[in-house]
Amino acid sequence: MTATSPSAAPAIRVAIAGASGRMGRMLIEAVRASGDCVLAGALDIASSPAIGSDATAFLGVASGVPITADVRAGLANADVLIDFTRPEGTLEHLAVCAQVGVKAVIGTTGFTAEQKEAIAAAAQKTAVVFAPNMSVGVNVTLKLLDMAARALSTGYDIEVIEAHHRHKVDAPSGTALKMGEVIAQALGRDLKDCAVYAREGVTGERDPSTIGFATIRGGDIVGDHTVLFAGTGERIEISHKSSSRAGYAQGSLRAARFLAAHRTGLFDMFDVLGLND
Template sequence: MAKAASSTVPAGSSGTAAAAAGEQQQQKHRVAVAGASGRMGHMLIEAIRASGDCKLTGALDIPASPAIGNDAAAFLGHASGVPVSADIRAGLAHSGVLIDFTRPEGTLAHLRVCRDLGVSAVIGTTGFTDRQKAEVEASARDIAIVMAPNMSVGVNVTLKLLQMAAGALASGYDIEVIETHHRHKVDAPSGTALKMGEVIAHALGRDLKQHAVFSREGITGERDPSAIGFSSIRGGDIVGDHTVLFAGTGERIEITHKAASRSTYAEGSLRAVRFLAGRKSGLFDMFDVLGLR
């Protein structure tokens, strides 16, 4: 009869394994989510829970939210031990980075506390004014921030393609940016559409503020060949479609990105969280995160 193999465990190895497991747990990215009870907040919390290297450590929402005081992961049938809170400072106290897809006023209020506490930020909020953007830039002198109108990896690859296309189609092509979103979206054009316009304008050596056309009605006259047009459509539950049309004589080129789920924004946000690890200050975007410079 074959002798059973011995599995001798060195003394103290169980303690070493436990210490290693504890260290690994401590090394997880400690992430807080703003707008925790909203659609994007839920998607972010689910993505954090499914990741192997991130841990939910804070959940923020407005005082009127019915989720205040509830476990942030209750919608998943899971207890995270993190209550949804309207107290920004308490909600960020145990976190290393905040992911924020709320509204400009709320994001800036969160960012002021992040700056005080040394908490980094991933900002997907859109609709900032120039003055509000300047406040974000000022915060980046003290904390590390990734700010992008769209965290989707696919969208940011699309932006790179648009940069290349605009450079090659610098003359003889009319440019239109068409975006479609759900009925609940409060700003137009979308931040992603504006970012597409900025990328194209920069590639063409134009100032988007001078060449953007946001509406047409009545007798508009012939199209200005240097114009970059925008069209916004709102309806239903469309997550987000963006198409840039380069219309030439005898041909047209369309570059399109369609989002079927907000999960792509959540996964891109977690890539931004990982990118910020070890960075103390600076303002970055998804081109930095994805190495698309």
């Protein structure tokens, strides 16, 4: 008698918000290329010319999944939503996710403190991975920054420099702010009390307890981040540079797989990657 192999786990049914945008299309391609995920929904704003079209038409193939502005319709067949849009849209989508039991991976940035509280409240009803950057490499970089900040806690000035494409609407980037938060926490500080976001004119000597930020916007830069620890006689730079959005998409799928084992709760990419230990 021949033994039979156990049946494969069902595919994770993924809906994509902002389906006709640059990141949305990258996510759709990643879902199609994966062996364990399937495209189950596609959302976009009502004014998008893509509304009603097939979500994979840009690839020259048909998926049978239309792009819709009806959030409930777009989530009807999904297990998880991946959302890289704008804060207001993401919160609208998340409210429906919480109502219908769809999990969420949120890579949107630019949330206010109050909006982040709304995300935490929704996570009491459904499982959410919320991170300012879904890239595996960026999150490993954050872990390295925590280690560096603890070792370089005195005698080093800390500056965060980030560069993004001309279309990015928030500054500093969510990733840069997360880097600052990780460093500040490692140093026993609160970022809102020690961050310096602009310098102009006669500023006086640098306060060694501050964390500085510099923002660059131009061209089609996907995302570059460098943290400079400047000491006496030496400088240490920890950098991450993205050449495409593919890393964000692959990290998002890892987050979606992670959520398969959770019904509720608020998680970040450190949870997904096991970096909280």
